Amino acid sequence: MVLTACAAPADDDTGVRERTVATASTFLDAYVDDGRVVRTDQGGDTVSEGQAYGLLLAVAAGDEERFDRIWSWTTENLQRDDGLLSWQWKDGAVVDDQPASDADLDAARALVLAADAFDRDDLREKGVALGEALLDEMTTTTALGRILLPGPWATSSPHAYNPSYASPAAYRVLGEASGDPRWDELTEGSRAATAALLDANPLPTNWATVADDGTVAIAGSASGEGEPRYGYDAVRTPIRFAESCDPADRALAGRIGPALPADETLPAELDSGGGAVTTDQHAIAYAARAAALAGAGQTDAAASDLGRMSETSSTTPTYYGDAWNALATAMLSDDVLAGCPPLTDATPAAAGSASDAGSASTGAAPGLQDPVSPTSPSTASPVHISIPAIGVDSDLIGLDRGADGWIEAPTDFDAVGWYEKGVLPGAVGPAVIAAHVDSPTGPAVFIDLPKLVSGDTVSIARSDGTTADFVVTGLQTVEKDTFPTASIYAPVPTPELRIVTCAGAWDPATGHYVDNLVVTAVAA
Structure with missing residues (x-):
């Protein structure tokens, strides 16, 4: 046999953007079926959240064709008469037509970003319109300011509140596209509500309540029942605040870090006091701790957690974990989604992609086991x-x-x-x-x-x-x-x-x- 060439594909992570494109494309390849984002490990259904993630990741990958397919499927199957998106589709039909504000917000953001990425004014108009419907139907004003409600069903005080739905970066994108001052009001109100929640409990919980008079309390569920947890919803809170361009938002993400376990292995879910409620690991939990550490300025330790995030996504692939492996890569280390990533400089070195990676300091957060082996770092060839x-x-x-x-x-x-x-x-x-x-x-x-x-x-x-x-x-x-x-x-x-x-x-x-x-x- 004659061997003319025998090596490997170069690491697509020779730069931040290459890693973003690679992780986004990997998710799209695995979970998108002709425009439908399939929760393959959750019964094969589709939710508006997944469609929104697909849209954001198609933007991150620069994939206009796939973006159009995802948006087309979404409008044909999920979009309601008021412009908002039904939450769940299964076996050929919508089974829950209530909208979820995080999905609508992410989808609106993606549409505006796609307008710029693909030079499509029609997409900007659709994004602004979806955002306006969200402002009309799923926001309310309280003593803390305007807040984002999880759905139109939460209009009565005390309002059910999901802290992880707030996205300062999305508010800024939509505010600049529309000129609607309510986006600025949401930015201020969400910051105030998150600060009040962290005053009440060191960790954000999956659910909380916000009363019209500004009173904030943690909750076990949207209905208030059950034990409050820092779980699969809540972990998105530090990620969304860490990508904000406002230092005050990043500081809120940084406040979460000290309440998290400092062990190298991080449980997927914690109780409201930071105790483990499972031995499972999940990519998004590491992404969240990376965001919290980055918000506190501990970029080397944050970059190490991004490594754990990607490794967990690779060894234990799931729809949700793979989505947030890709989204956190884009939000925390790249500006492709129009945020202000806190790990632009640190991530490539820790991830092993910068040409000067040998000089990167590993650093660990206080209490974190040093993840570097005894091998001494060296810049020698x-x-x-x-x-x-x-x-x-x-x-x-x-x-x-x-x-x-x-x-x-x-x-x-x-x-x-x-x-x-x-x-x-x-x-x-x-x-x-x-x-x-x-x-x-x-x-x-x-x-x-x-x-x-x-x-x-x-x-x-x-x-x-x-x-x-x-x-x-x-x-x-x-x-x-x-x-x-x-x-x-x-x-x-x-x-x-x-x-x-x-x-x-x-x-x-x-x-x-x-x-x-x-x-x-x-x-x-």
């Missing part, structure tokens, strides 16, 4: 690799990214390379090592890579005389045509390696193997 189990003992050369988006293969079939635009081996994140498996004349340097097993060691010598040691934890074979870039190169909180070569069948038509073998190794 890798110069040599040793994999004793398969007899590899080779100098390392630098590899660039080709015009096709793939890491360029070494020109020497016995050379091993490292991806210079990615992570420095030994720095936090997934560093990439690549080489050929064979050549026109016989085996190449990585011919025995498939023989590695968990526990085998890899050592990287660096130009400053230090060594970064790793232990193999697994091997996987993936198709090149559908290479799972977002998961393979997902940010991780510790130094890791991705050792890549070709695998699978040889395709004489293309002159390439059809698969890649990816070996994962973690810091020893």
Whole structure:
């Protein structure tokens, strides 16, 4: 067999925008069926929240065609006569026609952003109109100011209130598009209500009540029954406030951090006092803690939690977790959704995508276990690799990214390379090592890579005389045509390696193997 090229797709996370596009596209590919966002792990239904997430992520991915399909399905199946969106559709029909204000708000925001992204004035008009319907039907004024009601059913005082529905960034986008002063009123009222809620309890809860006189209390549900929890709704609160362009909103996100557990492993749900109510983990819980830490200025620790977020999404995929893995990536590290991301500088380094990632400080929040392995961070270049189990003992050369988006293969079939635009081996994140498996004349340097097993060691010598040691934890074979870039190169909180070569069948038509073998190794 003749091997003309054998490496891997370059990490699409060579920049913030590339990561945003990758995570957004991954969600859209997995959960959108001809414009319908399917909750595949929740009975296959569709809710207005999911359609709104799809619209926002289509904007983040720059995917106009998919945006149009999602919006078309939404208008045909969910939009009511008053312009608002019915909440739930199942088995071919709407089963709950009540609107949910967070979905309508996110959809209106997405429409306005899409108007700018795709140069479509018609979308701006639709976004403004949806926002106006929301202002008319699902807001009210209290002593704290104007607040967002969860639905038209919550007009009686004390009003049922969901803290995670408030979105200062969305208010600003819609206020600038429409000129309606009620958006500014919502910004002020939501900030006041959130501050009052955090005065009443250190953690926001899934539900609360806000009375006309400004009295705020935590609640167990929309009806007030049950035990208050910091759960799958409430965790969105710090994310939405951390992406705000107003320092006062970010400060509110920062107030939440000290009430969260400081352990590296974070439960998916907590009681109102911060105690675990489950051993489950969920991507959005890490996203929320990242937002809270970022709001408090602890960007290195926040970036580590973004790594945990992506890893959890990858290992335990769910509709909701994958949606918020993508949304939090966009909201906290990118300005594509017109917010002010608090982790623009910190995220690429911690996620292993900046060219100077080796100099990134890991840092942990007070009480958080330091997620960095004992391997000392270094800005020195890798110069040599040793994999004793398969007899590899080779100098390392630098590899660039080709015009096709793939890491360029070494020109020497016995050379091993490292991806210079990615992570420095030994720095936090997934560093990439690549080489050929064979050549026109016989085996190449990585011919025995498939023989590695968990526990085998890899050592990287660096130009400053230090060594970064790793232990193999697994091997996987993936198709090149559908290479799972977002998961393979997902940010991780510790130094890791991705050792890549070709695998699978040889395709004489293309002159390439059809698969890649990816070996994962973690810091020893």
